[in-house]
Amino acid sequence: MNRIYLDNASTTTLSAEVLNAMMPVLTDTFGNTSSIHSFGRDAASLVDASRDTIANTINAKSNEIYFTSSGSEANSMAIIGIAMANRTHGNHIITSKIEHPSVLNACKYLEQNGYDVTYLDVDKNGFIRFADLIRYLKPTTILVSIMSANNELGTIQNLKAIAQTAHEKGAIFHTDAVQLYGNMTFDVQDIGIDAMTISSHKIYGPKGVGCLYLSNKVKIDPIIFGGNQERGKRGGTTNTAGVVGFAKACEIAYRDLRTNRHKLQELSNYFTTKLSEMVENIIINANVRQKVSHIISVTFLGVDGESLLTKLDLNGVAVSTGSACTSNSLAVSHVISAIGLNNDDAKSTIRFSLGKNNSFEELDEALNIIKKSVEELRVYSSTYGAKTRKRKGDK
């Protein structure tokens, strides 16, 4: 059975070029970057070069890149570290209801520790409302954290306008760019980003490494204590091979940006058009132009998302639900709920995320399997007929 991977927003395969860049580091350059001897200096020079590479892709300075173990760590570092370091200026933070759990849970932690957090609503496509942002900004607002592109919908926020609005009130702007970095050019100076999270394994790099871009103008407290690694902002021995692989993945992402974007757009258009033709009673969520093309959220009316996911998996197609699953109940995704889908539709939602290695032939095969699986599940769905009759009645 051929296996087709349509879950690239969860993680991507390791690129061969990246692996080639990492192998000599894994085998030969094993020194600790903090060591004074030549083994350590060799490793440190690789890490410095990697820092330069990544900084160049976003028009930042090398000393504004802090390596972490993941995007989640970088988000936690940004939210908690900035909030703590800027406590004397205020205790209010603004974020949105559709952020990654690493942002939301960091905010909850801060709430438990005396901070005040505002969670902005989003519209049906996942965009924050500027009127809300302006309304909730106050003199005590120290940080605005809004993700660049949503991991379930793909919606791209208007970062420049958010940054400008935050700055006008004296707030720092952080963005979780894990799903957008590598899919769009980034100029942190031009956009006005003060802090930005990037993850390696979303762009065909190794797992276990990410980074936080942090403007030199922004104060931050460490949340992981150790030696003087990452200029005292993040303790722990540097993952040299991971960092080198990460930088290589960044270099490739921007070297091939135009080609990959074009390919992903074509794949995405093909997939959504064919899916709409082949499977009736579906809703393509956040079907807007301002989104990353490779993330496609689809609601299959009358079909349980986890059952569809399992059936697709049994037939070789890997996707995600927009929901966290438990054995007997689907905890409805906070993102899908936030865009206003009702409980039934939310638990019928699947996320397809395409990658640069997918082919049209794979999509054709996947589409046939999706059609067959949805039809099988709808044959004995206890709600499908009633649901579609109701929809038609609504119109």
Next chain:
Amino acid sequence: MNNTILNLFNNPTNAGRITKPSGIADNANFDNTAHVEFSIKVENNEIVDAKFRAQANPYIIAVCETIAEMAKHKTLDMLMIDDILVKTALNDDSDVDINFCIDCVKNAVSDYLEKLAKSNKQKA
């Protein structure tokens, strides 16, 4: 999810609805994230066929498939299905509440008995 559950989910033999059922009922779990329906055919006080429909996750579909299979060829007074029996058949030791599925098939029996009582009353 073990292979027994996966196999039952992927190849249900009792999925669907009986045409002109003797009894039918539907039910949902506590947070309304799973909806199930059972229909039964009764002849001479025996359940000769049982089918289910569901909008639910693979586990609940496997549970319904098992319940339908257990219900078949039982006389109404011998329909003693509980969660321990079902979970044993599924080789499952989870603490997932499946009573809403079991209640559903029992409600289908109640529906049949109500219809029968009504019909008998009309005849009398």
